[in-house]
Amino acid sequence: MRKVSLFCTKCGKAFPVDSSNFRCDICNEPLELELVTKGKIREGNILRQSILERYADFFPFKDLNEDISLHEGFTPLIKSKVVSELLDFKSIYFKNEGENPTWAYKDRGTIVALQHALKLGYNKVGTVSCGNMAVSVAAYGSRAGLKTFIFLKENMPDEKLGPVAIYNPISVKVQGFYGDLYDKSLEIGKKNDIYFLNSDIPFRVEGSKTISFEICEQLDFAVPDYIVMPSGSGGNFRGVEKGFRELKNCGLIDKIPKIICVQAAGCSPVYNAFKNNEETIKRVQEAETIALAIANPFPPSGNQVLRRLKENGGTCVAVADELIVEAQRLLALEGIFVQPSSAAPLAAIKKLKEENYLTGNEKIACILTAGGLKVPSALAKHKFQTYDCELENLDQFIKTNFLN
Numbered sequence: 150m151r152k153v154s155l156f157c158t159k160c161g162k163a164f165p166v167d168s169s170n171f172r173c174d175i176c177n178e179p180l181e182l183e184l185v186t187k188g189k190i191r192e193g194n195i196l197r198q199s200i201l202e203r204y205a206d207f208f209p210f211k212d213l214n215e216d217i218s219l220h221e222g223f224t225p226l227i228k229s230k231v232v233s234e235l236l237d238f239k240s241i242y243f244k245n246e247g248e249n250p251t252w253a254y255k256d257r258g259t260i261v262a263l264q265h266a267l268k269l270g271y272n273k274v275g276t277v278s279c280g281n282m283a284v285s286v287a288a289y290g291s292r293a294g295l296k297t298f299i300f301l302k303e304n305m306p307d308e309k310l311g312p313v314a315i316y317n318p319i320s321v322k323v324q325g326f327y328g329d330l331y332d333k334s335l336e337i338g339k340k341n342d343i344y345f346l347n348s349d350i351p352f353r354v355e356g357s358k359t360i361s362f363e364i365c366e367q368l369d370f371a372v373p374d375y376i377v378m379p380s381g382s383g384g385n386f387r388g389v390e391k392g393f394r395e396l397k398n399c400g401l402i403d404k405i406p407k408i409i410c411v412q413a414a415g416c417s418p419v420y421n422a423f424k425n426n427e428e429t430i431k432r433v434q435e436a437e438t439i440a441l442a443i444a445n446p447f448p449p450s451g452n453q454v455l456r457r458l459k460e461n462g463g464t465c466v467a468v469a470d471e472l473i474v475e476a477q478r479l480l481a482l483e484g485i486f487v488q489p490s491s492a493a494p495l496a497a498i499k500k501l502k503e504e505n506y507l508t509g510n511e512k513i514a515c516i517l518t519a520g521g522l523k524v525p526s527a528l529a530k531h532k533f534q535t536y537d538c539e540l541e542n543l544d545q546f547i548k549t550n551f552l553n
């Protein structure tokens with residue numbers, strides 16, 4: 150590991166990088182790696198490189214364990230054709246994170262945090278999740294041959310359990326208040342030498358920076374005016390925002406996009422605090438939304454998201470489930486199928502245009518965090534038209550009904 154430090158995002162207290170301290174022992178706010186101020190993007194062929202190799206200057210690792218990579222990242226940035234026309238925008242791009250090895254952006258943070266865990270000599274890892282992160286950690290834990298603990302919600306539906314269990318981790322459905330499991334897991338990890346790759350731990354945040362790096366590369370460093378992204382725990386927001394700041398520090402871009410942080414109206418602790426200009430988030434009592442992946446009633450990085458959002462000059466939006474479902478349908482018209490929480494940014498764009506916050510002339514990149522097959526039950530919210538026809542009548546049926 151290079152000589153860098155972890156700092157508390159609130160009080161600034163420094164912690165050594167070769168430890169698994171994830172939160173400040175004074176204010177319990179998340180720790181973060183110091184900002185990179187010098188570096189460049191490595192040359193090379195991304196068909197053969199890993200994100201850790203290409204962006205090595207932005208990580209503190211001196212050498213890499215490449216064997217555990219599943220070639221995460223390097224996801225496409227797709228220019229909108231259908232949606233931008235429908236909503237009257239000049240320039241919307243979709244960063245499709247559903248094309249990661251476990252179909253969500255989580256793999257970026259998992260590979261980076263796993264490097265850290267291995268450098269520190271851990272042979273046991275774990276996470277607390279009821280969705281995408283559990284799948285990602287289970288997959289990479291298996292690949293790396295580590296004993297892997299996944300703490301799940303007690304009433305986890307089979308639809309979500311199967312994609313975790315297939316990798317054969319130690320899956321534990323924990324009875325009790327799920328919101329307390331984050332802190333509990335870190336405590337168990339410390340006592341038992343298990344590295345918990347939770348949602349917003351410092352090295353997971355570092356992995357999310359690569360989303361910004363790729364967007365800049367894909368746009369030839371002509372940075373978007375806005376990044377629109379969903380936010381649950383706040384870890385991904387922190388990484389994406391930090392990534393742009395580091396590129397600017399290194400002289401690779403000349404401005405930092407404003408970030409629009411999107412939450413579901415049925416669970417919006419960050420939005421509630423932002424709207425009321427408060428410095429700390431309050432726990433949401435009852436989360437009720439289709440966008441389960443971002444329904445975190447008490448985001449562990451919520452306060453840091455508020456701090457960074459203020460500095461960044463962006464905004465926070467809460468969108469209702471009806472809008473999310475509509476945005477999911479709109480994205481499908483574009484040819485992209487995402488899970489409900491990943492449709493929330495497009496719902497926000499539409500809402501912000503109606504409220505005249507956006508004019509339609511801005512250059513916008515939307516981060517679509519995970520693929521649609523992650524939550525097949527959401528398909529029940531959509532109406533489909535299908536037809537029935539006998540084989541011998543098919544030719545005539547098509548001619549009569551669709552070709553006249």
Ligand SMILES: [Zn+2]
Nearest residue numbers: 157160173176
């Ligand atoms: Zn502190």
